[in-house]
Amino acid sequence: MMNVLLVDDEPWVLEGLRTMVNWNKYGFQICGEAENGNAAWSIIENLRPDLVFTDIHMPSVNGLELIDRSIQNLAKPPRFVILSGYDSFDYVKTALEQRVEDYLLKPIDEVEIENVLEQMSRKIQNELVSEKLYQHERNLYVNCLFNRLFEGEDSSELQAEVESILQMEGHENMACLLIEADTCNEDIQLHVQRFASAPHYEFFMDADGRMGVFAAEIEDSLIWLERLGRSLFEMYSGHASIIAAFGYHSGGVVAMRQAYEKAFSALKWKRYQEESGIICDQDLPRNGIMATVNQKALTNLFNTILTGEENGIEREVNELLSNPGSGLSVSDIEYVRVQLLALEMGVLKHLKELDGDVDRFKFQLQHLLGGLTDIDSYPAFREYAHILSINALRALQEQRKEKECSTIFRVVQYVNHEFRQKLQLQELAQKFHMNANYLGQAFKQQTGKSFREYLNDKRIEEAKRLLRQSCSSIAEVAISSGYPNADYFVSQFKRMTGMAPSTYRKQP
Incomplete structure (x- = not known):
């Protein structure tokens, strides 16, 4: 439904508009009413209606001033229809100069106003379709540009194109907000895209489907970006596991890749801690390089699990965790946690591919082993990995037998x-x-x-x-x-x- 705002200093006019016109028939709903220009402006700022019916003569701010203020201050002002008891040529001329859609004289004629609504409905809907198509094509193009940056391309042509899109010529400091959530992604994406439609921000989706926003430091743009991250967490943390991660880097457009990588490192750190929340790259511990997965050892362990070689699991677990000895430092603890998280995610992926009950398996693991964040000794980590691997081997074997009984x-x-x-x-x-x-x-x-x-x-x-x-x-x-x-x-x-x-x- 499209939103319409009614503005008139005479309550009986507002009541007549509200009750006389079948707004729903033309795809409109009344989002608010105001009896003066200041109140109307506040509603327009907050609700951004598609259409406004307004009187001219009102207290504080008149209708023509309201229209002018909207045009001057909003990137996309609503469409306006004048309702007036005055047929003065000067008023009509001023209204036309401000690109008002129509000028209706009081008393209001029901047929006349419904004709206007029919025209406005068609015009606004056509405009929305065009905007959606343009935005979709632009998002595809922007994603291509940004992913080329992320992959390391640094041609001068690419840099110039990105600078032009972000309107950031001459601005050095860059920020990247990355968002990852397990549910509510469509709602979050709509919220983020609305925010990023303002100047100096750019929405993107990375190759793994995470949402992000880039901002150049222009006026208070970085402050507003941080507010977005906080507000998203506050809005959705009760419904989803959500991480909002920030990365910052200086150097103009060439810094965008580093800002993205810093935000991604911060997001991974938060995920490895099995936590939701807000994190900045400056918050990461500085006592070592971010732990990475030992892919070779992990692959060997998975091969052992998938082939059902229960006797070989202990050997491959030890290889994956690479016993660092007693008295683990924080960085070593995080290294081991990263390996175990990668192992858990891989097991769940294989179980899902076999149509196994992933939630049931996770619940059993939680009941049997507890959480990774509670473990702080190498023997406990090794026992966790061994029990996880044995249970994964048996669960996958059982699921495979159930499925493979059918050649089809x-x-x-x-x-x-x-x-x-x-x-x-x-x-x-x-x-x-x-x-x-x-x-x-x-x-x-x-x-x-x-x-x-x-x-x-x-x-x-x-x-x-x-x-x-x-x-x-x-x-x-x-x-x-x-x-x-x-x-x-x-x-x-x-x-x-x-x-x-x-x-x-x-x-x-």
């Missing part, structure tokens, strides 16, 4: 992983030692779709993801989704979605 499940898993390759039902039947006709029937019974339908759906879903989240060309999306060429991909995409890939990418 393994076929579906294979298609889910290999859908980008050239797949044929006959070849799958040979690979899994089945009759092709029976496999086709059993596949449809398991998934509700024929093999070809299921394969096309997987490829189209992957294509949609790439169109939304990457800057790849249509031809590149086609190949990455499993289609042999762009023409065939486009025809299949149109058949299954009703629109061309380029049109889908432009959708808000």
